[in-house]
Amino acid sequence: MKIIYLLEILLIIFLIFIVISKNNLKLIVFFSASSLVSASIYLFLDSPDLALAEVAIGSAIIPLIFIIAISKQRKFLVINNTTFDNERIEYCIYDILKEFTDIYNLKLEIQDSEYVELYGIFRSKNVDLVIEKKKDKYILKGKKTSILMNKLEDMTRGKKDIKVVKVIEGETYD
Amino acid sequence: MIKKILSILMLISLLIVFSLASFEALENSNSFSKDFYIENTYKHTGSKNLVTGIYLDYRLFDSIFEASILLVSVTGIIFMSKRDDEVL
Amino acid sequence: MKPSHILASVCRVLFPFILIFGFYIIIHGHLSPGGGFQGGAILATAFLTTYFMNFKKITDLNFLIKIEKIFFLIILLIAMFSLITKGEVFTSFLSTNSELKPIFLITLNFFIGIKVASGLISIIATFIEEGRN
Known part of the structure; x- marks a missing residue:
């Protein structure tokens, strides 16, 4: 009792x-x-x-x-979709991403541009972030369901030339 | 602020409804089926454990579909874990 | 990740005892608390300790899935067998007055236990294989 x-x-x-x-x-x-x-x-x-x-x-x-x-979540895979190569991108975004991945003990990995699917079951790679450039603005695309994206949005709030876009999870029909 | 107040109100109403329902269930309980299973389970099914007697003899229809749920979930997990080039 | 030697040897000692306990829970399902599902889950935890023993490959996945499918069909057949003897579906196929009634419970418990164990082991094996690459 x-x-x-x-x-x-x-x-x-x-x-x-x-x-x-x-x-x-x-x-x-x-x-x-x-x-x-x-x-x-x-x-x-x-x-x-x-x-x-x-x-x-x-x-x-x-x-x-x-x-x-x-x-399993040990790598943070970033796809570089801009026209610059990897050394050029270091000056603007690399520091932020390095600081971001050090908080969560992840290993940062940047790959060159290729066409990838960000969402859906049938994607060939487990991509976390895609960098694009549009009119002097860098756009970081990530999944909306990931909790890490909120932290990344907080860290880049002061910067004028960086914008974080969250993609809604869903299936593609083609 | 409004969201917090609404969620607290929802929790309090849930608490009141559940406590009322539990008091109601204590007062109006009917022990007919309990007495039936306690008396007749060993005679009908031959099992000294009442739970096994009920879910393998009286309610066998339910437990077969319960076993099929596990089969479906295992096939779903294996299908999701394969990569694109392995499935198609 | 490299597992420690103490953990591996303790798991190696505990493995047969957990297997025996799981089979005891399954076979004694009609006399003591337990049954097919609980015993199958305990068998799955016994195979879970092989993950710490640094085995190269935990199990063959296709073999496990094949076992699960075939055993599910066997359970369905045993449950439908009472249509021939009694004329109604999904009850015991032995008559109410016979002394051998626990045989039905023991066989169904055994098949359900092996089926649940193979299903849970295949879930764990898929997660481990997914985590490796």
């Missing part, structure tokens, strides 16, 4: 930690711990079938899938 109240308070504390934590790996550890606590709550409420499934799936399989998905 008293242990279950303590477990519920512990569960609420873990869930608040999940919401406010900024580090992704810490978040996964808190998620796994919260599902363990909820499994023990199920056990005290006389449903051991549900507790077995929760222990196996909630605290072992889903955190591993999250860890693999996070460790």
Whole structure:
């Protein structure tokens, strides 16, 4: 009777930690711990079938899938679509992108211009950003669903010659 | 500001509705089906675990489609993870 | 990422015990809490520990998918078999008075467990293969 109240308070504390934590790996550890606590709550409420499934799936399989998905995001692939080559672009945008990728521990990679699809399932490469030039203005195109684009928009707010465009996710019909 | 006030109002109304519904369910509970399964499950299906007896004999139609959901999701994940030149 | 030796050897010791526990949960589904889905998830976590053992290739993906499809068809056939003996679909094919009624539950639990385990292992294997390149 008293242990279950303590477990519920512990569960609420873990869930608040999940919401406010900024580090992704810490978040996964808190998620796994919260599902363990909820499994023990199920056990005290006389449903051991549900507790077995929760222990196996909630605290072992889903955190591993999250860890693999996070460790995949190590590169930040940028496609250079302007007429300049890679050395010329360094002076204007390279510093901002370098500072941006250092915050998230990503590896910056700039490739030369080619036609790529930014969205859709059938794209051949996992492109994050496309640089274009239009009337003395550099346009950075990125996906709208990515959280990284909000940070990039904040960083380039003061610059006059850089504009960030967010592309809405969708499928192409051709 | 208006969005925050609206979301707080929504949460409070959800809390009131759920507490009212739970009190209602405690008062008007009917134990007919519970007594039926507790008495007859071992006689009908031969399983001492009530949950297995229910989902493999009385409700087998549901659990077969539950198994097919996993099959469909696995094929969807494998289809999405392939690249363009491997699929087409 | 290089896994540590302590983690790899602990996983190598734990692997057969988790396998035995998963099969116990599946086979004893009609006597103790558990069943096909829970036991299959525990079997999948046993194969998940092979990820830390630095195996080159975790499993053959086409083989797993083939197992899952064939076992789903077998489950459907076992469930439909009561149409011949009793005349109604999706119940036990043994008569109500016989002593061998748990055989139906054991076979269905076994097939559902292997099917769920192969499905979850193939999901994990796809994610690992996707993360490598």
